[in-house]
Amino acid sequence: MSTETTIGEKLRELRESKELPLRKVSALLDIDVAILSKMERGERKLTKGIVLKLAEIYGHNADELLVLFLSDKIMYEIQDEDLGEKALKVAEQRVKYLKASKKK
Amino acid sequence: MSTETTIGEKLRELRESKELPLRKVSALLDIDVAILSKMERGERKLTKGIVLKLAEIYGHNADELLVLFLSDKIMYEIQDEDLGEKALKVAEQRVKYLKASKKK
DNA sequence: CTAAATTTGACAATTATTGTCAATGTGAAA
DNA sequence: TTTCACATTGACAATAATTGTCAAATTTAG
Numbered sequence: 001m002s003t004e005t006t007i008g009e010k011l012r013e014l015r016e017s018k019e020l021p022l023r024k025v026s027a028l029l030d031i032d033v034a035i036l037s038k039m040e041r042g043e044r045k046l047t048k049g050i051v052l053k054l055a056e057i058y059g060h061n062a063d064e065l066l067v068l069f070l071s072d073k074i075m076y077e078i079q080d081e082d083l084g085e086k087a088l089k090v091a092e093q094r095v096k097y098l099k100a101s102k103k104k
Numbered sequence: 105m106s107t108e109t110t111i112g113e114k115l116r117e118l119r120e121s122k123e124l125p126l127r128k129v130s131a132l133l134d135i136d137v138a139i140l141s142k143m144e145r146g147e148r149k150l151t152k153g154i155v156l157k158l159a160e161i162y163g164h165n166a167d168e169l170l171v172l173f174l175s176d177k178i179m180y181e182i183q184d185e186d187l188g189e190k191a192l193k194v195a196e197q198r199v200k201y202l203k204a205s206k207k208k
Numbered sequence: 209c210t211a212a213a214t215t216t217g218a219c220a221a222t223t224a225t226t227g228t229c230a231a232t233g234t235g236a237a238a
Numbered sequence: 239t240t241t242c243a244c245a246t247t248g249a250c251a252a253t254a255a256t257t258g259t260c261a262a263a264t265t266t267a268g
Contacts, residue, residue, distance in 0.1 A: 003197045070191035073181045087174035092192050093107045
């Protein structure tokens with residue numbers, strides 16, 4: 001499940017599957033074509049807003065893209081860290097703890 | 105397992121358990137006392153280097169502190185995100201995938 | 209009270225990120 | 239080759255974020 005792809009690569013795949021040129025998509029997003037090019041190749045950071053707009057443009061499930069987007073940011077934080085996996089597990093515990101203590 | 109504490113709070117606890125004033129510790133770290141104060145309270149970002157030095161100063165297990173430090177950074181990325189937990193799981197998969205494909 | 213410890217806020221200096229643009233590179237068509 | 243659309247690259251200034259430094263204010267312990 002989306003384990004071998006970055007959000008940028010995924011967005012490029014989606015764009016190409018729709019046969020849309022960067023030029024058109026960047027116009028819809030109202031950003032420079034160079035920036036979108038770099039975002040797809042991971043050279044510039046994506047924002048949540050851009051990801052959501054692209055989900056809309058490509059007619060693709062937004063949550064799936066957001067999860068990939070967030071996990072990319074997480075991966076960036078733990079890159080090359082031996083303790084990354086442990087840190088992820090601790091973070092999971094903490095998320096669960098927060099959920100539990102946040103009464104609905 | 106360290107689910108209710110930030111790295112800053114943990115470092116403050118350690119310092120207080122050793123009865124060391126900020127003044128002395130910040131001198132050992134060669135940083136301003138104000139910065140260390142803010143780091144302990146989460147108002148300024150800690151660095152890996154500072155965490156390691158503090159582990160040394162307090163004679164505390166460095167890995168445990170690093171895991172907490174990294175998980176803090178992860179938590180920061182997914183704060184308030186409904187999809188945070190899913191993103192963590194995907195990140196775990198990806199870490200495992202990377203480990204597997206990186207032949208030793 | 210007083211003295212040490214800590215916190216707070218303001219500020220300039222540094223560093224990072226951003227958008228913009230032009231030049232360059234790539235590939236397909238003919 | 240020439241042309242054309244598409245994409246990439248790098249340089250640059252503008253903007254924003256982070257940093258260290260300091261002094262004043264506040265809190266805490268005696």
